[in-house]
Amino acid sequence: MHHISGRLNPGAKLMLIVVAGIDAVAGPLAFGALNAVLRHMGTENVQLPAGPAFEVASIKLETSDSHEIMLNVDQNGTFRAAGIPLEMIIEEAYGVRAYQIADAPSWLSSEHYSVEAKLDDSGADEMRKFSSAQRKDRVMLMVRGLLEERCKLTLRHGMKELPFYVLVVTKNGPKFHDGNAGPVDLSLASAKGPNGEQLPQGGVWVTGRGKMVVTGASIGGFAEVLSRRLGQTVLDRTGLKGTYYFKLEWTPEPRQGDSFGGSPGLGPTAVPAPFPDSNRPSLFTAIQEQLGLKLESQKGPVEVIAIDHVEKPSEN
Numbered sequence: 176m177h178h179i180s181g182r183l184n185p186g187a188k189l190m191l192i193v194v195a196g197i198d199a200v201a202g203p204l205a206f207g208a209l210n211a212v213l214r215h216m217g218t219e220n221v222q223l224p225a226g227p228a229f230e231v232a233s234i235k236l237e238t239s240d241s242h243e244i245m246l247n248v249d250q251n252g253t254f255r256a257a258g259i260p261l262e263m264i265i266e267e268a269y270g271v272r273a274y275q276i277a278d279a280p281s282w283l284s285s286e287h288y289s290v291e292a293k294l295d296d297s298g299a300d301e302m303r304k305f306s307s308a309q310r311k312d313r314v315m316l317m318v319r320g321l322l323e324e325r326c327k328l329t330l331r332h333g334m335k336e337l338p339f340y341v342l343v344v345t346k347n348g349p350k351f352h353d354g355n356a357g358p359v360d361l362s363l364a365s366a367k368g369p370n371g372e373q374l375p376q377g378g379v380w381v382t383g384r385g386k387m388v389v390t391g392a393s394i395g396g397f398a399e400v401l402s403r404r405l406g407q408t409v410l411d412r413t414g415l416k417g418t419y420y421f422k423l424e425w426t427p428e429p430r431q432g433d434s435f436g437g438s439p440g441l442g443p444t445a446v447p448a449p450f451p452d453s454n455r456p457s458l459f460t461a462i463q464e465q466l467g468l469k470l471e472s473q474k475g476p477v478e479v480i481a482i483d484h485v486e487k488p489s490e491n
Contacts, residue, residue, distance in 0.1 A: 265283075326487070349468060387423040
C-alpha cells in the first residue's frame, strides 16, 4: 500500500507525511523504467500506452474546511484521495515533484479534490497478485489515463539541467539499525506520534517541525521524503538495502516546510507546534552527525513536465 495522509493547517500548513510500503516509491529523476517508457522530448505530447482502466471513478471538488488529506492505493488497486490538490495527484502519477512541473494554472494547486477510482472484480483480483511497488506503478498509469479523460490533460516531458542531491554513507556511518539484522530498538519500534498515537511500522513519519521518525522503512523512502522537504531531488546512493529504524531532529530553514510537498506534520488532530530549538543542527548537519549519512550536491539532467492543457475535472 502506498499511503500519504495528514491534516493541512491553513496558517502553519503542517501535516503528517506517511510513506508506507516504501519500496513502491521511486526517485523523481528520469532514471526509472516506467518514466522512460512515457518520456518524449521537445514539444511532442505524451500518449499513454494501452492498458487497463478503472471501471468507475468519481472526482469531486472539496468544499469543506476539514483540511484532512489522504492519498492511498490499496491491495485491490483502488485509488483514493481526499482534500488533495490535483497538482499533487499529477506529482504521484508521473513521479515528479512540484518544482518539476511547469506552466500549471494556479487552481491546480489551490483547489482541493476528493477522488475514488475502482477496478472491476477481475481487475482487483489481478492487482492482488502484484507487489506493492508493481501495484503502485500500474495504478499510477491508470490515474494518468483518468487525468487525461476527466481533465483533458496533455503535457510534454523533457529534461532540464537542475541541481539535486545524492545521499551517501560517510566514513563512519551508518549510525542506525537494520531491522532485518536483529532485535529492533523498542523505543523506535513503539514510537508515538505527537498525540500519543502508535506510529505504524514500515513508514517515514514527519511528526513536527524538525522531527522525523523512520519505523522499518527503506533509505529510498527516506530520500523521497527529503526530496519533498528540500524541494530538490534526493537520490539514494547509500547502497543500503535493509529496512531501518532511526529518528532525526534538526532546525528547519524558513524555506523548508512551507508547503505540502515537504511540510512537516502533526497528524489529523494536532495543533501547530512551536518552532524547534534553534540549538539543533541544520538538516544537513543532523543527517551527517545523527545518521552517518551525507547529502552531496550535484547537477544534472532532471525530468520536468510542462502542462499544455488541463481543465477542471468533470465529476463523472
